[in-house]
Amino acid sequence: MTDDRPVGELLREWRHRRRLSQLDLAIQADVSARHVSFVETGRTIPSRAMVLHLAEHLGVPLRERNRLLVAAGHAPVYAQRPLDDPDLAKALEAVERVLRGHEPYPAVAVDRRWNVLLTNSAVDVFFEGVDPALLKPPINMMRLGLHPRGFAPRLLNRAQVRAFLLPRLARQVTLTGDPELSALYEELSAYGEDGDLPPVDAADIALPIRLRHGGAELSLFTTITTFGAAFDITLEEIAVEAFYPADQETAAHLDK
Structure with missing residues (x-):
């Protein structure tokens, strides 16, 4: 509309x-x-x-x-091109290099609604055991993390992760006014109950994501990178979320 x-x-x-x-x-x-x-x-x-x-x-x-x-009666000035546009090829190659360079640790490129655009080979850490219906494009990383048939059952600190992700999504809804993000927030808010949340360990440099994978308990933290000076709508809306081991045991497991 x-x-x-x-x-x-x-x-x-x-x-x-x-x-x-x-x-x-x-x-x-x-x-x-x-x-x-x-x-x-x-x-x-x-x-x-x-x-x-x-x-x-x-x-x-x-x-x-x-x-x-x-x-206001003016022509738009910012281009919006599909991902397969030849003019975006170099930028996407750069994103792919970033993702590959982060291996053996997982990294994904997502759009403004947290739909997966590109991944590296280590994302099976999150995709393992997920309902195949959730892995049909577009794969949404927020939904994957909080849906009861996503990787939420493998999260050992699910309440903390939920308490971190939902406010982040709520802020994004406020900042963008995007109705689809608002609908996503309403959907994800319905998964699980909010109660007393365990405190974050003061020794952690960021909120860890603790999950079971391949018989091990992993601890990861995440960073998000964007094109800070993009003049193209498609590029501005791409974010690379890279996950890092938060302890030596996790690094050793992922380095295998």
């Missing part, structure tokens, strides 16, 4: 998502609060430069910046 709301209404919605007043935004963007008010109420139609300027200070994703431009 298309959204034909005026640009001022859309900008106001993004400002509310960021919990900024008109004055806050005006100060950040170095424009007058009156001008922000006129844009939001439709008394002023912002130029393309002003739309992009305000969107930058509101942290609006590239996909939604195009939407703002169209709502």
